[in-house]
Amino acid sequence: METIIGIDIGGSTTKIVGLGIDGGVIGNLQVTAADPVTSVYGALGKFLQENNITLNEIKQIILTGVGASFFNDNIYGVPTKTVDEFQAIGLGGLHLSGKKEALIVSMGTGTAYVRADGSNITHIGGSGVGGGTLVGLCGKLVNAHQFSTVIEKANGGDLSTIDLVISDISKNVITTLPPNTTASNFGKMSDTATDADITLGVINMVFQTIGMLAVFACKNDSIKDIILTGMLSTLPQAKPVFDGLNQLYGYNFIIPENAIFATATGAALSFFKK
Numbered sequence: 001m002e003t004i005i006g007i008d009i010g011g012s013t014t015k016i017v018g019l020g021i022d023g024g025v026i027g028n029l030q031v032t033a034a035d036p037v038t039s040v041y042g043a044l045g046k047f048l049q050e051n052n053i054t055l056n057e058i059k060q061i062i063l064t065g066v067g068a069s070f071f072n073d074n075i076y077g078v079p080t081k082t083v084d085e086f087q088a089i090g091l092g093g094l095h096l097s098g099k100k101e102a103l104i105v106s107m108g109t110g111t112a113y114v115r116a117d118g119s120n121i122t123h124i125g126g127s128g129v130g131g132g133t134l135v136g137l138c139g140k141l142v143n144a145h146q147f148s149t150v151i152e153k154a155n156g157g158d159l160s161t162i163d164l165v166i167s168d169i170s171k172n173v174i175t176t177l178p179p180n181t182t183a184s185n186f187g188k189m190s191d192t193a194t195d196a197d198i199t200l201g202v203i204n205m206v207f208q209t210i211g212m213l214a215v216f217a218c219k220n221d222s223i224k225d226i227i228l229t230g231m232l233s234t235l236p237q238a239k240p241v242f243d244g245l246n247q248l249y250g251y252n253f254i255i256p257e258n259a260i261f262a263t264a265t266g267a268a269l270s271f272f273k274k
Contacts, residue, residue, distance in 0.1 A: 001026070002059045005047075005078075006268025007040060008088065008261075009067030011109050011132075013231065014039040016047045017264040021059065023272060027051045028261045036067030044075065064088040064267040083270040085263065086123040090116030091273070092266025093227040096256035103214060103223050106263060107131065107230035111210050113217050124217055129209045131232050137202045142195040150199060151235060157200025161190040181248070182208060200237070207232070207241040215249050228255045229262035 002021040007014065014033065018026035029047045033039035044061075048054070061080040063071055065088075074080045093104030094116050101117040109132035115122045131147070139145040144153045164187030167179035185205040193201075214226045232238065233255045242253035258265070 001053065001057055003053055003057050004268045004271045005044070005058055005061045006088070006264045006266070006270075007044070007061065007063050007065075007068075008085075008264035008267060009036045009040060009063060009065040009070075011066055014043045014065075014067070015261050015264040016043050017261050017268050018047065018051060018053070019265075019268045019271075023269070025265075026053070028258060028264070030260065036070045040067070040071070040075065060271055062267045062270055064263060083267050086112065086114050087121050087270060088263045088266035089114045089229070090121030090266065091269045092262035092264070093229055093256075095265060095269055096229070096258060096262050097225070097227045097254050098256075099225050099227065099254075101223060102225040102227045102254075103218055103221075104227045104229060104262070105210065105214050107210060107228065107232035111213070111230075113214065115217075115221070115223065125213075127210065127213055129206055131230070134202060134206045134232070138199055141198050141202065144195075144199060147231065150203070153195055153199040154203055154237065155196060157194070157196035157198075159197070159200055159204060160188075161193040161197045162186055162188060162201035163204065164188040177248075203235060203237045204241060207235075207238060208245070211242055211245040211253070214253075215245065215251055218251060224250070225252045225254060227262075228253060229259045231260050233259040 004019045006017045014031050016029045031043040055076050058078045061075050061078050063082045064085045068082045089104050089106045104114040104116055106112040107130055110130040111127045113125050115124050138150045142153055144150045163182050164184040166177050166181045166183050246253050
């Protein structure tokens with residue numbers, strides 16, 4: 001089976017997606033490793049074994065992400081090239097969501113905002129607030145240094161001991177802002193706040209910041225669909241936070257299936273683009 005391999009080499013994780021020559025998904029895989037070269041070779045070997053694919057069946061390997069710069073030659077003798085990460089984000093986000101036009105938000109260590117449609121993919125900006133912010137703050141505040149630990153720590157958290165909301169500061173009704181709208185992240189930090197409360201507060205702050213920047217990016221555009229991709233999209237708190245922003249501002253926040261593999265998918269899809 002002829003296979004196209006897309007590999008997204010991030011700062012701490014490497015994601016692989018395999019597509020058939022017809023564009024259908026064969027499989028995907030994620031591994032964690034600090035060294036990009038080690039992670040790519042290890043992940044590729046594991047992917048081939050799990051999907052019963054031989055090196056001879058790989059037509060091309062396409063790399064993207066910050067770690068792609070470490071590779072200048074073919075991998076295992078297979079034709080290998082690099083594609084711009086923002087192009088991969090745009091292609092992957094549109095493909096997974098089934099949309100023809102959207103703002104793609106890639107939530108990695110930081111966050112990238114990419115406007116994509118059928119003819120143009122444009123990186124319009126980014127933010128240093130992302131997964132690195134989440135893990136960094138939670139590591140210092142509640143001793144949660146791993147992504148999985150952060151998720152566990154947030155269980156049972158209560159934002160009412162952390163965030164100041166509109167109803168805390170005003171008795172008047174503001175027609176455009178519900179009473180539970182956040183007025184200040186960590187603006188009501190209580191001495192009784194638990195580790196779960198603090199962890200949930202950090203998650204909420206990161207998601208609200210990412211979401212509001214996406215809303216601002218769409219203000220002077222016709223786009224109404226915002227596609228959320230990357231590891232942060234797997235957090236259980238993601239959907240309720242972005243649903244709340246949808247209700248406030250009318251933008252359609254979408255977390256597609258396999259959102260963490262969007263950039264790797266886009267890298268593979270670039271094979272079919274001129």
